[in-house]
Amino acid sequence: MKLLHAADLHLDSPFRQLTAAQAAQRRSELRDVPARLARLAREEKADLVLLPGDLFDGERVYPETVRALADALGDIPAPVFISPGNHDFYHAASPYDTALWPENVHIFTSAALTGVPLPALNCVVHGCAFTAPRREDDPLAGFSAPRDGRIHLLCLHGELSAPGGFYAPISPQSLAGSGARYAALGHIHVCTGLQWAGAVPWAYPGCPEGRGFDETGPKGVLLVTLDSGEVQARFHPLCQRQYRIEAVELSSFEAALPREPSPDLVRLCLTGESAAPPNLAALTAQAAPRFFRVELRDETTLPQDLWARREEDSLTGLFLREMSRRLEGADEGERPALLLATRFGLAALEGGEDIRP
Numbered sequence: 001m002k003l004l005h006a007a008d009l010h011l012d013s014p015f016r017q018l019t020a021a022q023a024a025q026r027r028s029e030l031r032d033v034p035a036r037l038a039r040l041a042r043e044e045k046a047d048l049v050l051l052p053g054d055l056f057d058g059e060r061v062y063p064e065t066v067r068a069l070a071d072a073l074g075d076i077p078a079p080v081f082i083s084p085g086n087h088d089f090y091h092a093a094s095p096y097d098t099a100l101w102p103e104n105v106h107i108f109t110s111a112a113l114t115g116v117p118l119p120a121l122n123c124v125v126h127g128c129a130f131t132a133p134r135r136e137d138d139p140l141a142g143f144s145a146p147r148d149g150r151i152h153l154l155c156l157h158g159e160l161s162a163p164g165g166f167y168a169p170i171s172p173q174s175l176a177g178s179g180a181r182y183a184a185l186g187h188i189h190v191c192t193g194l195q196w197a198g199a200v201p202w203a204y205p206g207c208p209e210g211r212g213f214d215e216t217g218p219k220g221v222l223l224v225t226l227d228s229g230e231v232q233a234r235f236h237p238l239c240q241r242q243y244r245i246e247a248v249e250l251s252s253f254e255a256a257l258p259r260e261p262s263p264d265l266v267r268l269c270l271t272g273e274s275a276a277p278p279n280l281a282a283l284t285a286q287a288a289p290r291f292f293r294v295e296l297r298d299e300t301t302l303p304q305d306l307w308a309r310r311e312e313d314s315l316t317g318l319f320l321r322e323m324s325r326r327l328e329g330a331d332e333g334e335r336p337a338l339l340l341a342t343r344f345g346l347a348a349l350e351g352g353e354d355i356r357p
């Protein structure tokens, strides 16, 4: 049996960090994820599609987004299960209740775990719904799948953690005690690959498109195969663009830029030594045409030989001694401001050009 497991699409995410035009483009690309997912399900001949929650980012969902999701899922020649999560929790006015959904799509609407038998696959899919933005109980508490020869699968949105969480804290013990053949989980935006709670395999696929620099690298879905006793989960990238964070030596900045424009959203962290702070505005303008979006961070340090001048019997020496003393005691958060202060101070002392932007 082959499963397609995807979660956390977060359709209609606002993409607030982008310009209005870029945000609209990203929302449109995100809206295309269900069609890509459906294509993959058809190509891979998936027997079942499990979507454990956060398909929508929030309450405000464009009608065209709901239509795009429903149409794409209807194009999958296999049963599809949705377990609404904390971002797209089930309620009477939610798209899960108001929209028309294709016949092959089953949406769990109860907070209590419910089993849906699929006799053709000799399988039962157990799932439940968030019915509010939070739930603090373990949706699996006390659950144990009957040993009836059928394949019992879980489709759940929640955090695998100790009790006390706000997002359906599923305890590793209750997962291990569930007797499931596979637990398709949603909520964590990083792909975990296949993990085990006792004898129960579980995974989070992560989100299929990154939406910020906290969601970097290739994003996608899991293709899970269940054969007699064997479970395998294969990550399949589905994203159109990636968020990437890369270090670039200031001295080779131009050479580090890609020749062909990159579709990605990239944060370049400038490294190396520089007496003056890099002109971020100019460098950003230079890099901008090479990426869908680029932002720069200055992580350069002052040249070592400049610090050697702290031995000088001069005002500059006195100033550098004081600043290096402060830098030694500083934590990571304070260092950038102190380095900038050192640069400003040196420029002022040496009569250099005013380096303020």
Ligand SMILES: [Mn+2]
Pocket (backbone or CB within 6 Å): 008, 054, 087, 187, 188, 189
């Ligand atoms: Mn989520």
